[in-house]
Amino acid sequence: MSAHSIHEEDSHGSLGSYLAGFVLAVVLTAASFWLVLHGGFPRETALLGLAVLAAVQIVVHLVFFLHMNTSSTQRWNVTAFGFTVLTVLIVIVGTLWVMHNVTMQMMSR
Incomplete structure (x- = not known):
């Protein structure tokens, strides 16, 4: 081998x-x-x-x-990439959501 x-x-x-x-x-x-x-x-x-x-x-x-494609040999690579994209989206959207809420709370004072 x-x-x-x-x-x-x-x-x-x-x-x-x-x-x-x-x-x-x-x-x-x-x-x-x-x-x-x-x-x-x-x-x-x-x-x-x-x-x-x-x-x-x-x-x-x-x-x-x-x-990267949808073949069976690439399945784990595509899965890992999808998980990475999902994690990044959660972090970015969560950060924007928190920043928006903080801004709204500070504007009300």
């Missing part, structure tokens, strides 16, 4: 998939810069657009560079 036999069944991508991921990442980054530098959108719309572009770019990186 060689040191590399554990990962022989895993697909590590091809040059075409890496190029497609790179082009998509560059296009999404350029779109984000254009959205900010154009300045023709209201602040809320620009922030929402940046959030959507960031989420799409995260998915592009996960699929094309980290090779």
Whole structure:
């Protein structure tokens, strides 16, 4: 058993998939810069657009560079990633909720 036999069944991508991921990442980054530098959108719309572009770019990186998919060999990686996302969302939403409640309590005085 060689040191590399554990990962022989895993697909590590091809040059075409890496190029497609790179082009998509560059296009999404350029779109984000254009959205900010154009300045023709209201602040809320620009922030929402940046959030959507960031989420799409995260998915592009996960699929094309980290090779995460729904195959049975990736199930534990996807589960761990889902748990991480859920934990981060709980921390962020909880922090915002606490900060909002503190602000409301201080404004009432």
